[in-house]
Amino acid sequence: MSAKHFTRPFNGVWRCHFSSAPWRRTASNRGDGRTASASAAATAARQLPRWSGRSVFALSATAGLLGFGLAASGLEGPPKRTVVLFDTKITSPNYASLDELEAALREIRREIGMDEDIISVDPEDLHAHGYSEWSTTNPDGLPVAVAYPRSTEQVSIIARVCHKYRVPIIPYSGGSSLEGNFSAPYGGISVDFAYMDQIIQFNREDMDIIVQPSIGWQDLNENLSKMGSGLFFPVDPGPSAKIGGMIGTNCSGTNAVKYGTMKDWVVNLTVVLADGTVIKTRRRPRKSSAGYNLNGIFVGSEGTLGLVTEATLKLAVIPEDFSVAVVTFPTIRDAASAAAEVMQTGVPVAAMEIMDEVQMKVVNLGGATAPRVWKETPTLFFKFSGTKAGVKENIGVVQKITKSHKGGTFEFAKDQNEQRLLWSARKESLWSMLALRKEGEEVWSTDVAVPFSRLADIIEVSKKEMDDLGLFASILGHIGDGNFHESIIYNRQKPEERKKVEICVDNMVKRALDMEGTCTGEHSIGWGKKESLLLEVGPETLAVMRQIKQALDPLWIMNPGKIMDLP
Structure with missing residues (x-):
């Protein structure tokens, strides 16, 4: 049973009272490089019922409040084997009530200042931050509100207040993730870093640069070129990707065979933890053996452990x-x-x-x-x-x-x-596939990676299975590091087509794991590949991840439901 089914009786019953009117940001004035996807999401949103900010808040809040209860009724899937280490008790999260949600938003506004448009409850904004046309999976639920911080200090305030009231926090950067990474199945506040897109400090002699999370990698390289630096940032995923999301998913791209993945180019991070505490993972030298490698914990964590607000990145010399x-x-x-x-x-x-x-x-x-x-x-x-x-x-x-x-x-x-x-x-191959869709069609795009010696085997078998679907489907990928993608167009209005695609993708993942590969080379786990992660690493390793999550986010408010299920 879906969250929508549970929340339908409450539509229009609860009311939320704000002293300020909902704030609207359209795709044309967004200014964060997401015009195409935001426009598509806005178009989809306009086809929804025209709710007021208050009714959307109430409906989304209801979805968030009921979200955890829905886990037992199918939202999280069937029960899975859970391993608990060191006899440590991990308690189930208890998210905010409606009154607490309202109080949290008022407190955020009050502490940051009402003169800044920091919070949006506009229906189109909520839809764009809870649903993605890119993603193969979109769980029910929308964020209750979208916050647009301008600084690390404002992010810290948002996190501290959300921690106080037990409100889920979902980070949002470029919005092009493919596994439901920024969905909001438990409601909460989406933190969009659109206004945090600046270069803070460029250290030409040291070949590094400090940036905010919403600068795009292409924009970063364009700036480096205009400065005549002779340097560039080599990690190159999809054109719309931004540094924050690239860190969250440990992405790579076409240059990975020579330059490696995102983890190889992060020197240090400024991270806001679940309770608003601000930390730096390291200092600025390219190498350090001082303590735990916290970069390795936060890179690839999808915002489930903290919110990255600044990153120091290594740069490379442009080849001759x-x-x-x-x-x-x-x-x-x-x-x-x-x-x-x-x-x-x-x-x-x-x-x-x-x-x-x-x-x-x-x-x-x-x-x-x-x-x-x-x-x-x-x-x-x-x-x-x-x-x-x-x-x-x-x-x-x-x-x-x-x-x-x-x-x-x-x-x-x-x-x-x-x-x-x-x-x-x-x-832009995925954009090209999306452009070929007809009404009612979607593109399922996902990836795996295997050792070089098994590449030909898995691609040949996966290609044949895809061709047998009778759908428009293709294989492409970063074959230089054993990573390839399947992209399949199917009609979402035909359950039998989606079922065939699900089976095909599931077979590809299991095939990769049987060949000692991984369920994802660069798309990360998100909401869509949690079961695959369990198959890949096993319950004991997943239990270690769960302990790290519990230590840094005991209330489970940081991007809940991603990478692992709620306890």
């Missing part, structure tokens, strides 16, 4: 030379086998991506590289970088390897503009 090329193969297995050998040979490619014939068709349909049209067969994308001599040598080695796996002739981007267009076609 670049080259981008594609090479086609008769089968997806041939392409995957070639990719594995490139890595096993130790060729220092800057990036290596795979697209099947369906995804290459999507590139052509999208027209991103028009008038150039690419062969619609399984294809490897390569990026080479370094010195001119090094790039030339690496291209020669990779050409020999791909030829031995039935690869065709290398097609190189003719100039820098075509390099950019070609690589952007790969980077």
Whole structure:
């Protein structure tokens, strides 16, 4: 039974009284780079009943209040084996009553100051912060309100007040996560860092930079380029990703094969803990062996342990030379086998991506590289970088390897503009898939990663199972580090289609785990892959994670229901 079913009788019964009118922020004046997705969410929201801020608050609050009780009636799924370490008792969370929710919002407004539009209860805002068209899973429930802090101090106030009244806190950055990472199944306050998007300090000589969480990685690199720094930030997930979300999910992107993932580029963090306490994880040297590696705890924690308000990031030197090329193969297995050998040979490619014939068709349909049209067969994308001599040598080695796996002739981007267009076609592949949807359709996109030696096996089997669905489905991914994605278009109005896709994705995850892989290489766990995480690490390891969560967030208010179920 859904949360909506439980809350329906209360619609219009409870009323919330505020001294100020609800504040509206539209996609056009949002100013945080989320225009496309926010606009889509707003459009969807406009199709909902036109509630007032008060009635939405009441309905969302009811959903939040009932959320924990609903766990027993199916929201969290069937009971799972739970391991408790060291005889430590972990108590069930007891979230705020409606009166306490109202009191918390009043107190936040009062402490921060009524002159700033810090809190929104606008229906479209709530919908945009509780539902994502990107995500494969959207649990019932919306946040009660959205907070827009401007500083670490304001985030600390929000956390302290929410801790006092036991109000759930859900961090929101770029809004492009794929596993329900910022959903609000227990109501609460969504903390949107849209106004915290600045570069705080650039240390050119030290090759690091201190930033706020809502600056996008592309905006960061654009600023570094304008400053003539000769440096760049190499972690490159989806174009709309922002640093806060990238830290929360330990994301990677196409450059991971050379530069690693987000965890490798974080020097230190400023974190607001559940009770409002502000800490720094380290100081600014690139290496330190002083105490526990707290960066390793907070990076990838999805806001379940604290809210990141500042990050010191390492920067890399822009290479002297670049080259981008594609090479086609008769089968997806041939392409995957070639990719594995490139890595096993130790060729220092800057990036290596795979697209099947369906995804290459999507590139052509999208027209991103028009008038150039690419062969619609399984294809490897390569990026080479370094010195001119090094790039030339690496291209020669990779050409020999791909030829031995039935690869065709290398097609190189003719100039820098075509390099950019070609690589952007790969980077925006999910956007291209979303653009092909018809009314009622959604895209299910998820990822796994396996050791190199099993790449060809899992991709070949997964590709065949996807093709057998009879749906528009493709494989693509960061094959250079064993990470690939399935993207499948299905009609949400046809339960039989969704069921087929669920089974296909579930099989892919189990297949990856059987091959000593992981259920997610870069999308993180969120709401959608909690059962997969349990299968991957086992109940004892999950119990250790639960103990860390309990120690830092004893009230379980920080992004509850993500990574692990409530106790």
